[in-house]
Amino acid sequence: MSALSFKDLDVWFGEGRDRVDAVRGASFEVAPGESFGLVGESGSGKSTIMRALTGLAPHWSGRMAVNGRDVPPGKRRDRAFYKTVQMVFQDPYASLHPRQSVDQVLSETLYLHGFRDVEPRIERLLDDVGLGPTFRFRYPHQLSGGQRQRVAIARALAPEPAILLLDEPTSALDVSVQAEILNLLTDLRTEHDLTFLMVSHDLAVVAHMCERIAVMRAGEIVEVMGVDEMRAMRPGHPYTQSLLEASLGYHRG
Numbered sequence: 693m694s695a696l697s698f699k700d701l702d703v704w705f706g707e708g709r710d711r712v713d714a715v716r717g718a719s720f721e722v723a724p725g726e727s728f729g730l731v732g733e734s735g736s737g738k739s740t741i742m743r744a745l746t747g748l749a750p751h752w753s754g755r756m757a758v759n760g761r762d763v764p765p766g767k768r769r770d771r772a773f774y775k776t777v778q779m780v781f782q783d784p785y786a787s788l789h790p791r792q793s794v795d796q797v798l799s800e801t802l803y804l805h806g807f808r809d810v811e812p813r814i815e816r817l818l819d820d821v822g823l824g825p826t827f828r829f830r831y832p833h834q835l836s837g838g839q840r841q842r843v844a845i846a847r848a849l850a851p852e853p854a855i856l857l858l859d860e861p862t863s864a865l866d867v868s869v870q871a872e873i874l875n876l877l878t879d880l881r882t883e884h885d886l887t888f889l890m891v892s893h894d895l896a897v898v899a900h901m902c903e904r905i906a907v908m909r910a911g912e913i914v915e916v917m918g919v920d921e922m923r924a925m926r927p928g929h930p931y932t933q934s935l936l937e938a939s940l941g942y943h944r945g
């Protein structure tokens with residue numbers, strides 16, 4: 693059974709003349725434990741697929757399933773969904789409330805998901821993301837960008853999810869800390885047996901993080917390929933070829 697399954701997914705915003713068809717006919721499967729990347733230029737629909745799955749983009753048709761269980765229509769998601777699927781957003785500055793300490797962020801999430809042994813769990817979560825206990829009572833403005841993203845990752849891990857959705861998780865960070873966060877995610881995936889669905893416009897990032905990728909263009913998936921084929925510059929579709937060449941600064945004579 694697939695961890696994530698998308699079949700003929702259409703997602704749109706607005707109505708009538710204002711309607712934008714952001715995703716059209718997207719189909720792909722993500723196996724348990726796999727790391728799967730969605731790549732493509734800005735506006736190609738990558739984030740919209742994640743938003744439809746999590747209920748943030750309510751207008752969709754087709755089929756989406758998590759561990760074989762169909763996602764209901766519209767934007768309703770039950771507690772069980774969020775216990776299985778958690779999302780890490782691009783910008784940790786926006787995703788953390790400025791007046792909530794790290795302790796408050798994590799304890800609120802833990803209580804919400806029914807855990808009562810909150811103390812040891814907070815300690816373990818901080819340890820998991822490479823932040824020591826001294827960070828527990830800090831506020832977002834007392835943290836660097838990388839540390840904030842570590843807190844956002846700890847919050848995502850708190851419900852013990854099986855699947856993490858990563859929406860450009862390092863693109864808002866300094867180049868110097870991007871690799872640290874990507875390596876942390878890779879380690880966490882192994883330690884916690886996680887499945888990743890990751891959005892990135894950066895082919896180097898997906899090549900580092902993912903086993904397979906779907907290449908999107910103007911709302912459609914043009915190709916699903918193994919990252920080995922990508923590294924070997926063997927795409928099946930000319931658009932993927934041009935994307936690869938652009939990202940590597942590579943031009944054939």
Ligand SMILES: Nc1ncnc2c1ncn2[C@@H]1O[C@H](COP(=O)(O)OP(=O)(O)OP(=O)(O)O)[C@@H](O)[C@H]1O
Nearest residue numbers: 705712714732733734735736737738739740741893
């Ligand atoms: N809330 C919204 N209302 C209207 N149109 C939207 C909305 N969100 C996204 N879109 C449109 O849907 C299309 C796909 O956007 P999406 O954010 O999924 O692209 P993306 O590939 O993730 O790009 P980026 O890397 O820039 O986020 C774009 O044309 C975008 O303008």
